[in-house]
Amino acid sequence: MNRKGIMKRDVNLGLLLLIVATIIMFSGFTVYYKTTFQKISGDYDTQLKELEKVTNELKSKRSLLNETSSQLKVKQEREEELNVKFSDVRTERDTLETQKASLESELSNTKGVLASKITEISGLQGTVAEKEATIVKNAQTISSQQSQISNLKSDKVTLENRVSCLQSKADGEESTC
Secondary structure (H helix, E strand, O other), rough: HHHHHHHHHHHHHHHHHHHHHHHHHHHHHHHHHHHHHHHHHHEEEEEHHHHHHHHHHHHHHHHHHHHHHHHHHHHHHHHHHHHHHHHHHHHHHHHHHHHHHHHHHHHHHHHHHHHHHHHHHHHHHHHHHHHHHHHHHHHHHHHHHHHHHHHHHHHHHHHHHHHHHHOOOHHHHHHHH
């Protein structure tokens, strides 16, 4: 029994040492895991707070982005409206410029025609003045000739009366006629 007792004692002592070593290792691992868990839990809490902060910032940025997006849509709509108006105004401007060029050409032609008509009128006025002078001269000539005709008619009547008187009287009485 000695040997058995020594062996049993050695086994019991070995088991005891093994149990103590296991308890010390278990305690060490527990302390290590507790420390590690606390560190990981603290990191998790910190990262969770940062994630909440980032989430809040993301929500804020999202609402700002939505507002910017709606403003961009309004701006694009306004830009499209302005492009349409600009195109309309450009088309109207081109039309007006074409009309202006046409009217300026027409005005230039009309001025040329007017200048030629003024020259023609001046020439006609000179002709009219000459014709009026001719008419006045002819009227004077007619008046003069009418006076002569009137005088000649008067002379004719006088002569006819004398001829009639001479024919009705005898040769000796002709001096009374």
